[in-house]
Amino acid sequence: MGAPGAAVGANTAQGVAYLFLRPASGWKTTVKVRGQVVRKRWAAYDDFGFCQAGSNCISTDGSTVLVAAPQFNFSTGQGTGPGKAYIFEKAASGWKTTATFNAKLTAYDGVTGDALGWSAAITSNTAVVGAVAANGSTGAAYVFSKPKAGWKTTSKFAAKLAASDGDPGDGFGFTVSISGNTAVVGALNHPYGSVAGPGAAYVFGP
Secondary structure: OEEOOOOEOOEOOOOEEEEEOOOOOOOOOOOOEEEEEOOOOOOOOOOOOOOOOOOOOEEEEOOEEEEEEOOEEOOOOEEOOOEEEEEEEOOOOOOOOEOOOOEEEOOOOOOOOOOEEEEEEEEOOEEEEEEOOHHHHOEEEEEEEOOOOOOOOEEOOOEEEOOOOOOOOOOEEEEEEEEOOEEEEEEOOOOEOOEOOOOEEEEEOO
């Protein structure tokens, strides 16, 4: 669960994420936090763990967790960075109170305000991260493949997904999903003919 507004030290809205594991006796009214994903050296307004209503910013696959940080200051409506996402893998000793990320996913062509990390999904060896304000605000989604040596601190994206009929404000990348070799990217405000903003979904394959 994400808490994007959480302050860490003097960093306003740096954000944290909490990991809960189902007890052997089943879910209870109160369940202890088994892992707190946070790094003190991150910056204010990273919005780590932020999820806009209807989007998805935290995804899990087995013992791997993907958490997005779109770096957007919602009090000013301005981006504080291009955005990023982090991959955490369960250590042999189990989840700890503070977990260290295995990989930081970024876009080398990103600019401040792209909001990379507005949405995120992971399955098997592939992660997809949406950047709803990239490409001059038409939006984009980035595909990252796990290297043979495992997730690394810097992993270059394998593909950049975009809509050939996209327009500024479409919201492409507002939500993403992946299953096997198929990715689906939602564009919240894409028009349909003369009708403004009913939205669309785009399917991508290898």
